[in-house]
Amino acid sequence: xxxxxxxxxxxxxxxxxxxxxxxxxxxxxxxxxxxxxxxxxxxxxxxxxxxxxxxxxxxxxxxxxxxxxxxxxxxxxxxxxxxxxxxxxxxxxxxxxxxxxxxxxxxxxxxxxxxxxxxxxxxxxxxxxxxxxxxxxxxxxxxxxxxxxxxxxxxxxxxxxxxxxxxxxxxxxxxxxxxxxxxxxxxxxxxxxxxxxxxxxxxxxxxxxxxxxxxxxxxxxxxxxxxxxxxxxxxxxxxxxxxxxxxxxxxxxxxxxxxxxxxxxxxxxxxxxxxxxxxxxxxxxxxxxxxxxxxxxxxxxxxxxxxxxxxxxxxxxxxxxxxxxxxxxxxxxxxxxxxxxxxxxxxxxxxxxxxxxxxxxxxxxxxxxxxxxxxxxxxxxxxxxxxxxxxxxxxxxxxxxxxxxxxxxxxxxxxxxxxxxxxxxxxxxxxxxxxxxxxxxxxxxxxxxxxxxxxxxxxxxxxxxx
Amino acid sequence: xxxxxxxxxxxxxxxxxxxxxxxxxxxxxxxxxxxxxxxxxxxxxxxxxxxxxxxxxxxxxxxxxxxxxxxxxxxxxxxxxxxxxxxxxxxxxxxxxxxxxxxxxxxxxxxxxxxxxxxxxxxxxxxxxxxxxxxxxxxxxxxxxxxxxxxxxxxxxxxxxxxxxxxxxxxxxxxxxxxxxxxxxxxxxxxxxxxxxxxxxxxxxxxxxxxxxxxxxxxxxxxxxxxxxxxxxxxxxxxxxxxxxxxxxxxxxxxxxxxxxxxxxxxxxxxxxxxxxxxxxxxxxxxxxxxxxxxxxxxxxxxxxxxxxxxxxxxxxxxxxxxxxxxxxxxxxxxxxxxxxxxxxxxxxxxxxxxxxxxxxxxxxxxxxxxxxxxxxxxxxxxxxxxxxxxxxxxxxxxxxxxxxxxxxxxxxxxxxxxxxxxxxxxxxxxxxxxxxxxxxxxxxxxxxxxxxxxxxxxxxxxxxx
Numbered sequence: 001x002x003x004x005x006x007x008x009x010x011x012x013x014x015x016x017x018x019x020x021x022x023x024x025x026x027x028x029x030x031x032x033x034x035x036x037x038x039x040x041x042x043x044x045x046x047x048x049x050x051x052x053x054x055x056x057x058x059x060x061x062x063x064x065x066x067x068x069x070x071x072x073x074x075x076x077x078x079x080x081x082x083x084x085x086x087x088x089x090x091x092x093x094x095x096x097x098x099x100x101x102x103x104x105x106x107x108x109x110x111x112x113x114x115x116x117x118x119x120x121x122x123x124x125x126x127x128x129x130x131x132x133x134x135x136x137x138x139x140x141x142x143x144x145x146x147x148x149x150x151x152x153x154x155x156x157x158x159x160x161x162x163x164x165x166x167x168x169x170x171x172x173x174x175x176x177x178x179x180x181x182x183x184x185x186x187x188x189x190x191x192x193x194x195x196x197x198x199x200x201x202x203x204x205x206x207x208x209x210x211x212x213x214x215x216x217x218x219x220x221x222x223x224x225x226x227x228x229x230x231x232x233x234x235x236x237x238x239x240x241x242x243x244x245x246x247x248x249x250x251x252x253x254x255x256x257x258x259x260x261x262x263x264x265x266x267x268x269x270x271x272x273x274x275x276x277x278x279x280x281x282x283x284x285x286x287x288x289x290x291x292x293x294x295x296x297x298x299x300x301x302x303x304x305x306x307x308x309x310x311x312x313x314x315x316x317x318x319x320x321x322x323x324x325x326x327x328x329x330x331x332x333x334x335x336x337x338x339x340x341x342x343x344x345x346x347x348x349x350x351x352x353x354x355x356x357x358x359x360x361x362x363x364x365x366x367x368x369x370x371x372x373x374x375x376x377x378x379x380x381x382x383x384x385x386x387x388x389x390x391x392x393x394x395x396x397x398x399x400x401x402x403x404x405x406x407x408x409x410x411x412x413x414x415x416x417x418x419x420x421x422x423x424x425x426x427x428x429x430x431x432x433x434x435x436x437x438x439x440x441x442x443x444x445x446x447x448x449x450x451x452x453x454x455x456x457x458x459x460x461x462x463x464x465x466x
Numbered sequence: 467x468x469x470x471x472x473x474x475x476x477x478x479x480x481x482x483x484x485x486x487x488x489x490x491x492x493x494x495x496x497x498x499x500x501x502x503x504x505x506x507x508x509x510x511x512x513x514x515x516x517x518x519x520x521x522x523x524x525x526x527x528x529x530x531x532x533x534x535x536x537x538x539x540x541x542x543x544x545x546x547x548x549x550x551x552x553x554x555x556x557x558x559x560x561x562x563x564x565x566x567x568x569x570x571x572x573x574x575x576x577x578x579x580x581x582x583x584x585x586x587x588x589x590x591x592x593x594x595x596x597x598x599x600x601x602x603x604x605x606x607x608x609x610x611x612x613x614x615x616x617x618x619x620x621x622x623x624x625x626x627x628x629x630x631x632x633x634x635x636x637x638x639x640x641x642x643x644x645x646x647x648x649x650x651x652x653x654x655x656x657x658x659x660x661x662x663x664x665x666x667x668x669x670x671x672x673x674x675x676x677x678x679x680x681x682x683x684x685x686x687x688x689x690x691x692x693x694x695x696x697x698x699x700x701x702x703x704x705x706x707x708x709x710x711x712x713x714x715x716x717x718x719x720x721x722x723x724x725x726x727x728x729x730x731x732x733x734x735x736x737x738x739x740x741x742x743x744x745x746x747x748x749x750x751x752x753x754x755x756x757x758x759x760x761x762x763x764x765x766x767x768x769x770x771x772x773x774x775x776x777x778x779x780x781x782x783x784x785x786x787x788x789x790x791x792x793x794x795x796x797x798x799x800x801x802x803x804x805x806x807x808x809x810x811x812x813x814x815x816x817x818x819x820x821x822x823x824x825x826x827x828x829x830x831x832x833x834x835x836x837x838x839x840x841x842x843x844x845x846x847x848x849x850x851x852x853x854x855x856x857x858x859x860x861x862x863x864x865x866x867x868x869x870x871x872x873x874x875x876x877x878x879x880x881x882x883x884x885x886x887x888x889x890x891x892x893x894x895x896x897x898x899x900x901x902x903x904x905x906x907x908x909x910x911x912x913x914x915x916x917x918x919x920x921x922x923x924x925x926x927x928x929x930x931x932x
Binding site: 105108109150161162174191197202241245345350379380419420421422424446 | 627
């Protein structure tokens with residue numbers, strides 16, 4: 001693929017659309033626009049453009065389409081697979097200024113937002129009105145546009161599902177500048193192929209999302225967390241299908257091992273309520289009142305004890321819960337502070353998580369590297385980190401590549417998938433291809449051509465092999 | 467589009483694949499295979515083929531692709547828009563024999579089924595194990611394959627969502643006979659464009675679905691229904707957003723008017739608990755125990771009374787609930803027993819339902835026809851029926867067409883959609899085109915070409931203009 005490099009005329013044209021101060025070039029472009037949270041290599045865009053309105057996005061796309069300029073849409077840049085990195089230069093289209101919550105509609109339990117609204121701002125705004133937006137990805141400074149584009153999941157997916165389940169409608173600008181609207185303020189929709197569900201998780205390769213209509217729920221009134229120490233990671237994880245089979249579905253079921261807990265304590269400079277056990281499950285339950293919640297967690301506590309738990313700590317005050325979840329929220333940063341990382345965001349059936357973790361431990365021994373895991377035990381979504389530690393970059397990457405191939409091969413065998421919630425970006429392309437096979441890759445390629453014949457939207461991502 | 471008519475060699479080849487007794491031709495083809503539940507015109511297929519396995523479906527598709535034979539997949543034929551009608555002859559591929567529940571996985575809260583399993587059989591099988599499949603379309607003899615292909619909704623969508631929200635994985639056979647698998651036993655998935663969500667609601671135009679992995683929930687232990695009479699349909703429907711805003715989301719919120727209730731009583735030969743009021747809301751709540759449920763329905767009962775309800779009848783025994791819901795379930799049959807019908811399955815924001823119904827009443831007066839409505843007030847999905855009564859077929863169809871255009875125009879203005887849950891088939895094609903516009907139709911056309919270059923799968927449906 002060949003894309004046009006920006007010339008001064010292009011910059012002027014883009015400035016005429018978005019305003020002089022909202023088109024950055026040269027040294028005014030911060031390094032942040034050249035990478036995301038995990039990617040190490042830098043890719044420089046020719047310009048960063050920050051439109052404010054759908055009309056400006058449409059004009060930008062129409063211009064770039066005519067000129068053959070690559071366009072990579074970027075929210076907060078908190079991705080972990082390079083999805084928002086401008087591999088082929090051109091412009092980075094930042095949604096940072098499209099950050100208005102347009103409507104919180106209490107009577108329809110819906111909201112309409114621009115893509116640059118931050119997850120944490122939106123959660124707060126709806127909760128102030130007694131409403132609730134269930135998707136809860138770990139990175140609260142991510143934008144909702146980014147969440148939709150990666151179909152972000154998060155902690156509460158066990159019970160409430162993922163971002164996709166809350167998107168009712170999208171406004172989007174196609175590669176040629178046409179504005180389209182799919183879905184709307186409707187809960188049900190059987191009106192032709194679901195173009196909306198195709199844009200969700202497409203990582204900006206099919207269109208630029210400019211408005212999002214989201215479904216809301218009433219805010220659950222009470223919550224309780226259980227911190228459950230186990231004598232081994234395997235015993236903890238083996239308790240999870242027993243919890244699900246007991247017909248009590250918690251809002252969240254996270255697993256964690258002592259090594260990462262210790263790292264998070266060091267990173268935050270705060271002690272965790274308990275860190276004497278080799279492994280923990282962290283469960284949260286939402287409910288109407290404490291009487292109801294007590295019945296539920298009491299039952300689940302017994303399931304855990306029967307499954308080998310050493311103890312059950314109940315966190316029923318806001319403070320105690322916050323301190324536990326703050327530690328959980330710091331895991332990735334704590335790991336990054338220890339070493340460079342390669343990440344695997346694999347998803348398998350919940351019953352297979354324990355054997356999967358055991359397999360990563362075999363691989364760690366075989367390749368003599370540290371592999372640490374945490375994640376969402378209740379929905380089978382693991383975050384597996386391969387640490388560089390004292391290895392040379394080349395040696396580490398060589399081993400990591402072999403480990404990742406083995407890990408994804410195992411996931412495939414278990415009917416799992418390459419990515420549970422982080423997406424493919426450019427970092428996971430070969431594994432996606434190996435997992436899905438050529439037939440599906442060709443279908444994706446055909447869909448891409450249908451939406452973006454010139455291939456200017458986020459080139460080199462998801463299905464692409466170049 | 468030109469398709470090959472079946473010749474004796476083709477019939478022999480199909481018999482060699484599916485077995486002699488599973489390929490029907492000529493007079494052995496029942497009229498049912500030429501229409502669905504609402505379509506009046508008959509379209510005759512050259513053959514009806516009933517494969518048993520994915521391998522047989524793959525062989526059939528490979529053969530038909532080579533020969534250019536049209537293939538229309540059919541479940542139980544309970545659709546209302548002609549989706550399973552073989553407009554261009556060729557073969558009807560019936561999924562009736564692919565009717566095995568392959569796996570009910572209590573530890574992962576998932577099930578794997580073949581497409582010909584009936585909704586009612588599946589609901590019963592999972593409930594016997596203390597599990598629950600939330601989607602609840604009115605037509606219980608529909609197949610799950612049909613439910614997936616139309617993204618069927620039903621009564622419980624207010625609280626639990628639609629079929630799409632419970633599909634985790636699909637196995638499907640492409641037009642050329644290639645077998646593909648998308649998703650799996652995974653709750654989260656961000657692994658490339660969601661081909662699965664594209665097949666959901668595609669009404670068999672993109673692939674033949676051969677296996678479905680579904681998400682299950684624990685079965686709610688208790689349920690209560692409220693039957694709430696109102697002095698007018700409008701007052702009843704205006705109460706719905708108040709109920710949602712009160713932060714109590716019922717499992718179902720149906721609205722019904724006296725005229726249809728009376729028809730259903732006559733049709734069933736049974737009396738409804740109360741039919742003195744002009745209009746009713748029917749609400750259901752699911753919960754853990756009666757103490758919890760009482761708090762909830764008590765609060766909602768007061769919201770209804772404040773909104774003008776005449777009374778609130780509480781149905782808290784299985785018998786009473788069944789008798790009410792049996793009547794609700796007979797509405798469509800009762801209407802069909804009175805007159806031929808044209809149906810509109812429009813969906814609008816819940817707050818707009820009341821004004822929408824008022825508009826259909828204006829149209830009824832203007833065009834001097836009976837228009838009756840019932841449906842899912844909680845999710846804004848209305849079923850509006852235009853009755854023929856004593857009009858000539860031509861005159862009725864002339865008026866119905868104008869009314870439908872007006873109705874869909876109004877829906878569009880309210881950010882509604884052409885179909886909430888019945889799909890497009892061939893009956894609703896012009897309205898879909900008018901609603902979505904040429905850009906989206908062209909995108910759908912491009913997707914169709916990507917999946918089915920020869921256009922042999924269910925020709926003439928959804929996006930097609932021919």
